[in-house]
Amino acid sequence: MRLAVGQVHRHVLALASSRSCFVLGDNLPLRMLSLPRAVRFHQTAWLGTETVQDKSASLTLASLEGQNKVEYGKKEKATRIGGPKPSSRASALKVKPKVSSFNSKPTKSTLPKSAVVKKTLKIDESLFSAKSFEELGLPPLLIDRLNKEGLSTPTEVQSAAIPIISQKHDAVIQSYTGSGKTLAYLLPILSEIGPLKRLTEQDGSDKRSGVEAVIVAPSRELGMQIVREVEKILGPNDKRLVQQLVGGANRSRQEEALKKNKPLIVVGTPGRISEISAGGKLHTHGCRFLVLDEVDQLLSFNYREDMHRILEHVGRKSGTSSRDILGPLARRSERQTILVSATIPFSVIRAARSWGHDPVLVRAMSVVPLDSITVPRPVLSQTDANPNSPSNSVNQAAVDSLPPSLEHYYCISKAQHKVDTLRRCIHALEAQTVIAFMNNTKPLKDVVFKLEARGMKATELHGDLGKLARSTVLKKFKDGEFRVLVTNELSARGLDVPECDLVINLDLPTDSTHYAHRAGRTGRLGRKGTVVTICEETETFVVRKMRKQLAVPIKPCEFTEGKLLVHNEEDVE
Numbered sequence: 001m002r003l004a005v006g007q008v009h010r011h012v013l014a015l016a017s018s019r020s021c022f023v024l025g026d027n028l029p030l031r032m033l034s035l036p037r038a039v040r041f042h043q044t045a046w047l048g049t050e051t052v053q054d055k056s057a058s059l060t061l062a063s064l065e066g067q068n069k070v071e072y073g074k075k076e077k078a079t080r081i082g083g084p085k086p087s088s089r090a091s092a093l094k095v096k097p098k099v100s101s102f103n104s105k106p107t108k109s110t111l112p113k114s115a116v117v118k119k120t121l122k123i124d125e126s127l128f129s130a131k132s133f134e135e136l137g138l139p140p141l142l143i144d145r146l147n148k149e150g151l152s153t154p155t156e157v158q159s160a161a162i163p164i165i166s167q168k169h170d171a172v173i174q175s176y177t178g179s180g181k182t183l184a185y186l187l188p189i190l191s192e193i194g195p196l197k198r199l200t201e202q203d204g205s206d207k208r209s210g211v212e213a214v215i216v217a218p219s220r221e222l223g224m225q226i227v228r229e230v231e232k233i234l235g236p237n238d239k240r241l242v243q244q245l246v247g248g249a250n251r252s253r254q255e256e257a258l259k260k261n262k263p264l265i266v267v268g269t270p271g272r273i274s275e276i277s278a279g280g281k282l283h284t285h286g287c288r289f290l291v292l293d294e295v296d297q298l299l300s301f302n303y304r305e306d307m308h309r310i311l312e313h314v315g316r317k318s319g320t321s322s323r324d325i326l327g328p329l330a331r332r333s334e335r336q337t338i339l340v341s342a343t344i345p346f347s348v349i350r351a352a353r354s355w356g357h358d359p360v361l362v363r364a365m366s367v368v369p370l371d372s373i374t375v376p377r378p379v380l381s382q383t384d385a386n387p388n389s390p391s392n393s394v395n396q397a398a399v400d401s402l403p404p405s406l407e408h409y410y411c412i413s414k415a416q417h418k419v420d421t422l423r424r425c426i427h428a429l430e431a432q433t434v435i436a437f438m439n440n441t442k443p444l445k446d447v448v449f450k451l452e453a454r455g456m457k458a459t460e461l462h463g464d465l466g467k468l469a470r471s472t473v474l475k476k477f478k479d480g481e482f483r484v485l486v487t488n489e490l491s492a493r494g495l496d497v498p499e500c501d502l503v504i505n506l507d508l509p510t511d512s513t514h515y516a517h518r519a520g521r522t523g524r525l526g527r528k529g530t531v532v533t534i535c536e537e538t539e540t541f542v543v544r545k546m547r548k549q550l551a552v553p554i555k556p557c558e559f560t561e562g563k564l565l566v567h568n569e570e571d572v573e
């Protein structure tokens with residue numbers, strides 16, 4: 001569904017039960033917000049006396065510090081707001097656009113303070129100077145496995161998150177797409193549970209059995225990807241200790257595997273996890289870790305019932321009744337909750353505060369206690385004509401999720417010529433691994449057909465394909481059998497194809513958050529990447545709005561004679 005410009009992203013709050021609160025939020029269009037009265041009541045109740053100026057505004061360290069100025073349209077790259085530099089160790093992909101002119105007009109946008117920090121944890125500087133996994137205190141067996149997989153140096157977000165999670169903090173991890181957030185939470189978990197864990201004095205008497213970590217992801221693909229990452233670290237002999245519970249696969253087989261393999265870690269989608277748990281085949285009461293990957297999406301309205309069940313059951317010891325004297329606090333103490341996303345809106349901070357004890361926000365180079373964070377004010381771009389328009393606000397969550405190494409362009413094309421423009425773009429940029437996004441499933445086939453007819457290997461990926469077909473398509477694309485993957489929003493979050501050097505928007509993303517997640521499929525781990533939005537003349541104002549909200553230069557361009565030609569902004573106005 002495409003949102004018109006001017007739609008307001010709202011995060012809707014509701015009380016999950018009378019005893020524990022959780023946030024149901026999403027970038028919902030305003031007209032979808034006719035909530036049941038009870039929900040509205042809870043929303044009011046939960047907001048309490050807080051003066052909330054912008055529920056959709058997100059929290060970022062850059063906004064907390066309020067010290068960053070952004071300029072875009074400069075000759076070189078845009079200044080990145082907050083966040084770390086790309087890792088020097090990361091190799092660059094071979095994308096060398098042939099640029100024949102580069103003269104976009106500088107435009108200014110300023111980010112004033114958007115949130116106030118009352119206090120900050122004293123940050124251990126040595127936390128960020130870790131050069132190796134050894135320095136982060138990971139157990140030797142785990143380090144051996146990492147080395148065997150060719151992993152020797154932690155990324156910045158891993159350096160920050162691993163010690164914090166090991167100190168048993170509840171944590172919100174925010175870092176840009178492709179910066180290594182998955183291992184940032186997996187490694188401290190695997191330091192505590194399973195065959196690679198740190199040996200402690202209690203080990204002989206450790207009576208824990210059953211599932212010890214539940215990892216929830218919004219899509220099957222992302223769930224499967226996380227499973228593969230865990231299997232990789234555990235190694236071939238112990239990979240049965242992780243079990244996937246994703247939708248679309250045979251449920252009975254998953255239940256049998258749970259019984260037979262007795263996994264320590266389960267990874268799955270909210271629907272399937274809560275279904276199997278409700279059926280009594282998954283026991284998570286003794287669970288020590290709950291991870292919500294892509295938390296902002298998981299806390300959206302769509303998943304509310306399943307997430308409610310998961311939040312209520314995981315890590316809550318059987319026998320702990322909701323009438324227990326400590327109530328929700330007792331429950332919380334049973335598990336460590338880790339929330340992860342490239343885009344963390346303020347609603348997630350609020351949710352984490354209500355669940356966690358001593359929760360902290362971990363970013364690549366900083367750790368901030370969540371209690372210190374107040375609701376951010378909307379941040380306006382200086383060039384905005386109408387500051388009252390919500391669409392003119394900088395979307396700080398999306399800004400911070402963009403990898404610093406990306407180049408952004410847009411190109412005008414009539415609808416019927418978009419596939420040709422796409423082909424010319426791929427040739428001009430010499431892109432080898434391309435993900436093209438559309439909004440609907442039906443037209444995907446047509447695009448694939450046209451590309452193939454012109455000799456370009458392409459394939460489609462969408463929710464109408466079965467689970468097996470989806471994983472086969474993805475594997476073939478990753479193996480380089482296809483040059484172009486034509487897909488929809490399904491692939492926008494979490495999908496890791498390190499070689500992807502070009503992302504194309506054949507349809508406009510619904511908003512700047514969706515733009516950022518799509519864009520993040522390229523430029524992984526500091527590699528170079530290009531994002532090109534192909535739009536119709538009448539849609540260019542939407543691109544300009546997103547450019548303001550994202551505070552990055554999205555430069556007008558065209559592809560002629562096998563070259564990328566970048567226009568001056570005023571040439572196209």
Ligand SMILES: Nc1ncnc2c1ncn2[C@@H]1O[C@H](COP(=O)(O)OP(=O)(O)OP(=O)(O)O)[C@@H](O)[C@H]1O
Binds near residue numbers: 178
């Ligand atoms: N320390 C490391 N050294 C080398 N490669 C790493 C390291 N950590 C992660 N990677 C690789 O970097 C890639 C990106 O990691 P990951 O998918 O965890 O990023 P992410 O931040 O979760 O991205 P997204 O926000 O898009 O989900 C993966 O291919 C992963 O295997």
